[in-house]
Amino acid sequence: MWDPIWITVKLAFITTLILLIIGTPIAWWLARSKAWWKEGVAAIVALPIVLPPTVMGFYLLIALGPDSPIGQLTTQLFGRALPFTFAGIVVGSVIYSMPFVIQPIRNAFEAIGERPLEVAATLRASPLDTFFSVALPLARPGLLTGAVLGFAHTVGEFGVILMIGGNIPGETKVLSVAIYDHVEALEWGQAHILSAGLLIFSFIVILSMMVMEKKLGRRLK
């Protein structure tokens, strides 16, 4: 029972970390750019919200498979293609949870407005300096929301993982897949324990996020 929990936590943690690192610059660009095509990029980022997970999983399976260019590259680099590995489900989760991390961060950056950035520039802060010493700290509530949503969303992922990760115990078998297995095998007791655990976890996450957001928001107002 502990294997799926450990894999799920590890997956969610790594996915969130990657998304904060690559999602924050994307969110910044989406918030600040005046390029006419930026809403197109925003739509691509938001696509996983509406796309059925099986559709996404199917395309990922093809894109990452051993016959694809990406698959050939990963085979050369790591000796194998990504589907049915832990790295594969990380890639899937990063794409699948991306909108849940980027959107709140983008909103937080947009809420800062032009003025604090102009002030920083008149105080000799370079654009990069301004980003780290003014924009990021002021966007803290959004970063927090993004991280929590990204983590929670990855924990609850099912379809994409089943498509590209399969159901390999100790490698790609996460909680949601384990619950499905238990139900299939009519092990209702096990399914109850894991499901109730996830229910409570989700409630606590959402509640603490709301409380923290309120607190942070008040402090920055």
Place this chain on the structure above:
Amino acid sequence: MMSEMNSTDGIVARFSGSLDSFDLSAEFTLPRKGVTALFGRSGCGKTTVLRCLAGLSQMEQGFLSVKGHVWQDERKFIPIHKRPVGFVFQEASLFAHLSVKDNLVFGQKRTVGNGQVIELDEIITLLGLEHLLSRSVHKLSGGERQRIAIGRALLSGPELLLMDEPLAGLDKFSKDEIIPYLDRLFKGLDIPVIFVSHDTEEVERLADNMILMDQGKVVAMGPLSEVLSNPTLYIAKGPKTSSVIDVEVAVFSEIDRITEVKFDGGVLQIPGQLGRVGSKHRISIAANDVSLAREKPSETTILNVIPTKVLHIHLLDGGRVNLLLLIGHQSKKDGAKFLARITQRSLRKFDFSVGQDIYAQIKSVSMVGGSQTV
């Protein structure tokens, strides 16, 4: 490099082009020291000019040199964060995630160039910030926030201080509280200060020079007293038109409590004790408080009856007329100039003309404190 150098050691600025469908064509030069008010009606382009000086906005065509260094020309545009300017916005815009002290030193830590170095302690004393340091930026009054923003800008070691209507967002009470600080601060500064304003009172109080703008153009610039007493400008047409004169306390009479002040070309008597002998002040004379006479009136209760010469007559709407008068024309050196506002009927009746010697009776004089260049 020759092109880097400029003959003047002050500020030379030229901006033209359009920004957000607003046409601007402004050109001016300023001395290397002193406080200049960028004055005009709202929407005349004064804030745009200030933003161009800072590098926050860029015009299609622009030239800017400060103390011989070119900041902008056809080929070059030094970005904002590399310009040694201090900028104070209309709203204090303190960083919400930093303490008062961290706000103050934000720019100090990033100083570039060789602007005036001011220590943190000095700023804290000058702006009265001691008791604010430990407070949260969210628990400050408007005036306190603006004082911190001004201190923050100055600590960045600017070679030029720019302020965009720094007092406009404040209520009367906060304004009265902050003006003495500004006054004191400006006097100690060795760098040029340019502030945008549409409030005459503020300008009379703080500025040495004035750039008057109208519809995206500079219509007049020069020492404050000269611009304010130019009878042809639109600011001379309003109901509250006044002129300023920088004076020095000469004598105070204990018996009837009258202070006599002297200035270029004459003396004025003002009720009350204005300050110790030798102290410098700025006074303001409302054009409506001046009446004129061809002969020296022998019987009048008005204390200040001054011989003047008519320099200019400018007819206004509504049957009124502005006269520019020169004091002290009989002495070797020309003295102060000020405006008188009378009716066109009086003008005809007494047949005043340019070049004529007449007497001005000044009914009241008000103190504006002010920042005098010594």
